[in-house]
Amino acid sequence: MxxxxxxxxxxxMPLYFFTLLFILGPMIYMVAVSFAKNNxxxxxxxxxxxxxxxxxxxxxxxxxxxxxxxxxxxxxTILVVLIGYPFGYFxxxxxxxxxxxxxFLIMVPFWTSSLIRLYGWIIILQVKGVLNTALxxxxxxxxxxxxxxxxxxxxxxxxxxxxxxxxxxxxxxVEKMDWSLVEASRDLGASPAAAFVTVTLKLTLPxxxxxxxxxxxxxxGLFFIADILGGNxxxxxxxxxxxxxxxxxxxxxxxxxxxxxxxxxxxxIYLYRRITHVKDLEGIF
Amino acid sequence: MKKRLxxxxxxxxxxxxxxxxxxxxxxxxxxxxxxxxxQEVLDNFTEETGIEIIYSNFDTDETxxxxxAQAKGGDYDVIIADDYIIEQAVAAGLVGEIDKDIxxxxxxxxxxxxxxFYDPEDIYTVPYGAGIPLIVYDPELTDVEIKGYNDLxxxxxxxxxxxxxNYRVINGITLLSMGKSMNEEDLDVIAxxxxxxxxxxPNIRMIQDDNTQDALLNGEASAAFLYTSQVTxxxxxxxxxxxxxxxxxxxxxxxxAFVPAxxxxxxxxxxxxxxxxxxxxxxxxxxxxxxxNTTGAADDIVDPxxxxxxxxxxxxxxxxxxxxxxxxxxxxxxEFKAACGAN
Numbered sequence: 001m002x003x004x005x006x007x008x009x010x011x012x013m014p015l016y017f018f019t020l021l022f023i024l025g026p027m028i029y030m031v032a033v034s035f036a037k038n039n040x041x042x043x044x045x046x047x048x049x050x051x052x053x054x055x056x057x058x059x060x061x062x063x064x065x066x067x068x069x070x071x072x073x074x075x076x077t078i079l080v081v082l083i084g085y086p087f088g089y090f091x092x093x094x095x096x097x098x099x100x101x102x103x104f105l106i107m108v109p110f111w112t113s114s115l116i117r118l119y120g121w122i123i124i125l126q127v128k129g130v131l132n133t134a135l136x137x138x139x140x141x142x143x144x145x146x147x148x149x150x151x152x153x154x155x156x157x158x159x160x161x162x163x164x165x166x167x168x169x170x171x172x173x174v175e176k177m178d179w180s181l182v183e184a185s186r187d188l189g190a191s192p193a194a195a196f197v198t199v200t201l202k203l204t205l206p207x208x209x210x211x212x213x214x215x216x217x218x219x220x221g222l223f224f225i226a227d228i229l230g231g232n233x234x235x236x237x238x239x240x241x242x243x244x245x246x247x248x249x250x251x252x253x254x255x256x257x258x259x260x261x262x263x264x265x266x267x268x269i270y271l272y273r274r275i276t277h278v279k280d281l282e283g284i285f
Numbered sequence: 286m287k288k289r290l291x292x293x294x295x296x297x298x299x300x301x302x303x304x305x306x307x308x309x310x311x312x313x314x315x316x317x318x319x320x321x322x323x324q325e326v327l328d329n330f331t332e333e334t335g336i337e338i339i340y341s342n343f344d345t346d347e348t349x350x351x352x353x354a355q356a357k358g359g360d361y362d363v364i365i366a367d368d369y370i371i372e373q374a375v376a377a378g379l380v381g382e383i384d385k386d387i388x389x390x391x392x393x394x395x396x397x398x399x400x401x402f403y404d405p406e407d408i409y410t411v412p413y414g415a416g417i418p419l420i421v422y423d424p425e426l427t428d429v430e431i432k433g434y435n436d437l438x439x440x441x442x443x444x445x446x447x448x449x450x451n452y453r454v455i456n457g458i459t460l461l462s463m464g465k466s467m468n469e470e471d472l473d474v475i476a477x478x479x480x481x482x483x484x485x486x487p488n489i490r491m492i493q494d495d496n497t498q499d500a501l502l503n504g505e506a507s508a509a510f511l512y513t514s515q516v517t518x519x520x521x522x523x524x525x526x527x528x529x530x531x532x533x534x535x536x537x538x539x540x541x542a543f544v545p546a547x548x549x550x551x552x553x554x555x556x557x558x559x560x561x562x563x564x565x566x567x568x569x570x571x572x573x574x575x576x577x578n579t580t581g582a583a584d585d586i587v588d589p590x591x592x593x594x595x596x597x598x599x600x601x602x603x604x605x606x607x608x609x610x611x612x613x614x615x616x617x618x619x620e621f622k623a624a625c626g627a628n
Contacts, residue, residue, distance in 0.1 A: 038608070061620045068623070127504040146444060148505060149491045151626070231491025232450060234626035235619060243452075243619070250615065 034255035045251050053256035062240070062257075066264070069236040072226070073219040076158040080166045080215045083159065085208060088170025089200075092177075106164050118157060118228050125153055125229070149231030157225040162218060166211035173207020174200075209276055213269055220265055237261050313553040314339045316349065317365035321413075323573040330560050336553045346370035353379050358546035362554040365413050365542045368602050372403035374543070380409045381546040387555035390562035395581030397593065397600055398539055410541040411558045414576030416513040417537040417593065417600075418454060420529040421498070421520075426507035433532040434462035437508065438485055446488045447500035447509040452618035453603050454536060456482070458510070461533045467601045470610045479617035486624035501526065517575055520590060528590075534599035539579065 037048040056062065091102050109117060124130045125148040132144040147153050177200065185195040201208075223238025232239070237257060244254035315322075319342045327338045343349040346367050353361065358379040366374075374380050385391050388411070398412040422431050428441045437446055448455060457467030459478045469475055490506045491497075498519035500506040511519065519526060542561070544554040560566060567580035568587040578587045606614070 059616070061616060061623060064623055065619070068626070129503075144504075146490075146505075227493075230626065231447075231489075232493055233489065233491065233622060235622045240619065244615075 030255045030258055033252055034259050036252045036255075038250045038252045050252075053252045054260075056253060057256060057260055065235050065237050065240045066260075068234065069220055069238070069261075070264075072154065072158065072234070072236065073216050075155060076162060076219045077212055077216045079155070079159050080162050081208070081212065084163050084166030084211060084215075085170050087163075088167045088207075088211075089174050089204075091167065091171050092174035106167060110164070114161060115224070115228075117160075118225060121153070121157055121160070121229060122148060125156075148229065149233065151230070151234065154226045154230040154234055157229040158219055158222060161222060161225060162215045165214040165218075169207045169211035169214060170204060171207075173204040173210075177203050205276060209272060212272065216268065217265055220261065311335060311550075311553070312337045312339055313362045313550055313557055314341055314360065315363050315365075315557070316341045316343065316352075316361040317363075318342060318344070321365060321570075321574060323569055326561075326566055326569050326573075329566075330557060333560070334553070334556055336550075336556070338557075350374055350377075350379075353545060356545075356547075359549060361545050362548045362550050363542055363544060363557050365540055368401060368403050368539045368541065369604065371410060371541055371543060372604075375403060375409055379546050381544045381548060381551060382408050383411065383544065383558065384551070384555045387552065388559045388562065390559050390582075393562045393564065393567075393580050393582035395579055395584070395593075397581075397598065398579045401539060401602060402604060404541070410543045411562060412539050412541045412579035413561065414571055414574055415537045415539045415579055415593075417535050417577055418449060418458075418510060418512050419516050419535075420508060420510050420531060421501060421516055421526050422508035422529065423501060423523075424525075424527050426504075431508060431527070431529050433529070434458045435533065437488060437510070438462075438481075439488075442488045442508055444488065444490050445507040446485075447491050447493070447497050447506035448489065449497055449510060449512055449515075450492050450494040452614055455510075455621070456614045456617055457536050457601075457603055458531070458533075459485070461531070461536065461601070464533070467536050468604050468606055470606055472609060472613050475610060475613040475617065479613070479620060482617055482621040483624050486621060486627070489625040492622065492625065498522075513576060517590065530594055530597045532596075534601060535593070535597060537577075537600050537602060539602065540576070 033045065034053055035049050035051070036045045037050045037052070038045045057066075091099065094102060122129070126132075127144045127146060127148070129148070131147070132141070135141045136144070181203070182195050182199050185199050186192070190198065220236075221238045223236045223242060226232075226234045226236050227239055238261075241254045241257050241261075244250045244257065313336050315327075315338050317340075322340075327340065331337055341361070343352065347370070349364060349366050350370055350373060353364065353374060354377060358381070364374075371380070383391070391411070394412060398415055399407050404410045420431055420434070420437065424430075426445070429436055429439045431437070431439075436442075453467075456475070456478055459482050460467055460469050460474070463474075463478060463481065465474055465478070469478070491500055493500075496515070497509055497511055498515040501509050501519055502522055509519075516528060520528070542558055544551055544558070548554050561570060562580055562582075564580065564583035564586060567578060567583035571578045571580075571583070571591050572588050576591070577593055578584060578591045584592045605611075
């Protein structure tokens with residue numbers, strides 16, 4: 001028996017090793033770089049300790065990027081909840097065959113690169129695109145709408161990219177819910193609305209919260225959607241970091257921004273869990 | 286410009302370049318990016334002079350400098366690279382003077398591309414093509430005739446301008462529109478440029494480095510500020526578009542050829558430089574690589590879209606600036622982008 005246990009331990013060793021080397025290692029490096037000094041406009045940085053990178057984040061323009069990112073992440077998350085929760089809820093109530101088909105339809109887009117799917121949105125939204133042509137054909141508009149490269153376009157892209165995660169999280173939660181509890185509350189005189197809020201919502205909260213985290217956390221980082229559909233005009237922390245890493249060639253500042261972003265995102269997750277009192281998040285942790 | 290494209294070609298060439306090169310007296314080792322010459326041009330040179338050309342590649346300017354430094358200015362006879370790296374090579378004493386007794390075609394060079402920072406006395410280099418970002422617009426969609434950068438600020442272009450995404454270039458053209466240098470170091474002037482950039486924000490439709498020209502083709506933008514390759518691409522799709530050589534002056538990047546300080550066959554190298562300055566050869570080369578013609582004597586025969594009009598007499602190259610100035614440019618850029626998203 002003991003030997004068998006050791007063997008299992010040995011089997012997971014590569015995973016520990018992988019985590020240490022490729023997740024913890026880069027994190028430590030990033031934190032270290034965030035205290036280094038950059039070489040002006042030139043490539044690279046020098047290992048001279050400085051806090052400048054962090055004090056610079058206090059500059060209103062860079063703070064604004066954080067606020068903008070949070071605003072977009074909140075807006076995305078709320079809209080994704082509003083669309084995704086009912087979707088997942090009703091999907092769980094479909095017949096077994098219906099569920100399978102629905103699941104398949106949700107998974108199909110993942111077979112294509114998300115970047116290519118975003119370019120698809122460009123074709124739909126652009127001035128001479130599918131949407132404008134259709135709206136014009138049915139006489140709703142006579143001048144094409146300039147939707148692409150605007151805030152709504154970015155929001156559409158974000159919702160599109162993140163909705164499946166919410167649907168699947170809610171679906172799995174609703175599906176394994178014990179419906180007899182809802183029936184019991186109805187028998188005891190609760191209205192459908194009251195039964196939903198006090199029983200269904202409460203029981204599916206862990207799923208909902210998993211969905212929220214799976215939506216909120218990535219939406220802080222999905223800057224390429226803002227770049228592609230927003231025409232690079234909405235400056236999120238993610239795009240700021242990318243800018244500093246590449247064109248601005250200021251790695252230490254980029255690292256400092258990434259450290260702060262990581263801390264803020266972790267803080268958000270912590271707050272969610274405190275507010276909702278959900279200890280066990282399905283799927284993650 | 287060139288180096289970005291070349292970097293993508295990856296390690297394969299690195300290994301090729303790393304293999305030792307041995308040249309005999311009648312060989313000439315040409316060291317540059319891949320695809321810089323039509324084969325015909327190289328063959329003709331060998332036919333005319335009997336000198337065999339050994340074409341050796343590097344992937345980035347930095348690799349070239351490293352190898353040249355290791356060879357202590359030897360091993361290679363002719364090198365073609367970007368402006369800024371040549372400045373460093375000259376400073377490191379790795380570049381030899383051009384023998385103007387052999388390079389009798391030196392006068393064929395368009396003076397616009399001479400006297401630049403990397404070779405202010407014009408003793409080390411022969412320019413070989415220039416990349417110049419320009420304004421392109423659709424006259425049918427614009428009410429204003431665009432002549433220079435300042436016209437991009439025109440209120441009639443609201444939400445209709447696409448621009449490339451290099452922070453120094455966009456700061457640079459703003460400075461040019463104010464009559465200042467693209468490499469301004471004065472923080473107050475940079476701050477003024479930042480203010481002026483903010484006024485451009487309402488006109489910006491999109492900011493993007495790749496395929497920026499598509500915005501003009503699919504009707505998203507009616508005017509765009511584009512890199513050379515994009516200008517060529519967009520004109521091929523829609524010849525009715527108008528190209529503007531901004532009256533305030535151009536910002537450009539130059540590729541130039543030089544002979545290393547300790548070149549094994551300097552005489553052949555100078556002969557080669559003389560050869561590529563012949564109008565007919567320049568024409569073939571520039572049309573092949575698609576960059577702006579730097580050999581003025583070839584202007585009449587080269588594809589007109591690769592010739593900068595005579596009216597343009599001023600051009601400037603972006604160089605590294607002090608850390609403070611760079612910081613200020615970065616900040617201008619972030620503020621500008623945020624302002625673009627706010628409307």
